[in-house]
Amino acid sequence: AQKVTQAQTEISVVEKEDVTLDCVYETRDTTYYLFWYKQPPSGELVFLIRRNSFDEQNEISGRYSWNFQKSTSSFNFTITASQVVDSAVYFCALSETPVGDDKIIFGKGTRLHILP
Amino acid sequence: DTEVTQTPKHLVMGMTNKKSLKCEQHMGHRAMYWYKQKAKKPPELMFVYSYEKLSINESVPSRFSPECPNSSLLNLHLHALQPEDSALYLCASSQVMGETQYFGPGTRLLVL
Numbered sequence: 001a002q003k004v005t006q007a008q009t010e011i012s013v014v015e016k017e018d019v020t021l022d023c024v025y026e027t028r029d030t031t032y033y034l035f036w037y038k039q040p041p042s043g044e045l046v047f048l049i050r051r052n053s054f055d056e057q058n059e060i061s062g063r064y065s066w067n068f069q070k071s072t073s074s075f076n077f078t079i080t081a082s083q084v085v086d087s088a089v090y091f092c093a094l095s096e097t098p099v100g101d102d103k104i105i106f107g108k109g110t111r112l113h114i115l116p
Numbered sequence: 117d118t119e120v121t122q123t124p125k126h127l128v129m130g131m132t133n134k135k136s137l138k139c140e141q142h143m144g145h146r147a148m149y150w151y152k153q154k155a156k157k158p159p160e161l162m163f164v165y166s167y168e169k170l171s172i173n174e175s176v177p178s179r180f181s182p183e184c185p186n187s188s189l190l191n192l193h194l195h196a197l198q199p200e201d202s203a204l205y206l207c208a209s210s211q212v213m214g215e216t217q218y219f220g221p222g223t224r225l226l227v228l
């Protein structure tokens with residue numbers, strides 16, 4: 001069965017520090033997608049990234065970077081030089097079949113507090 | 117443009133009321149979703165429409181009734197809700213089922 005584990009329930013860091021959010025997944029499929037979403041206090045889930053299982057290249061987008069390692073079934077997310085606006089709940093998610101009937105399975109989320 | 121809109125933003129209703137939540141997207145997406153999210157929990161899938169047909173119903177109680185009048189619109193009709201139904205209701209859409217889902221801002225529902 002598919003499962004997403006975000007072991008860090010809550011993290012607090014001081015502004016400008018780097019922070020890494022961990023995500024470990026379980027799946028039987030060889031073809032799957034991994035996602036990160038951000039949910040600020042306003043409530044909207046904001047899509048950040050999608051990575052397919054065949055692409056293990058790390059990705060960088062501004063202050064955000066993602067490290068996908070199939071060997072450890074992890075898809076970690078790092079924010080460099082954190083800012084107060086990064087404060088939010090971050091969800092890692094897994095979809096086993098890119099196009100089909102399968103659903104997105106969300107982890108329980110990591111609440112990130114960036115302290116000024 | 118990856119915008120999904122939802123109305124209303126907030127809703128307070130009594131247990132005997134009937135109300136509807138509305139979701140709209142103009143991205144040409146053919147899959148639309150309703151999620152329920154309780155505080156400090158991840159979103160839970162309720163319904164999925166694919167090409168305007170109900171594709172997934174996650175055993176949601178019949179007091180929640182979805183409707184997809186056309187490819188851009190998704191409604192959730194509410195009737196005889198319970199206080200435990202109070203939650204954030206999120207709508208999402210994707211190009212087709214299984215592709216990246218884009219979420220709306222949600223409707224915060226309080227049932228008294």
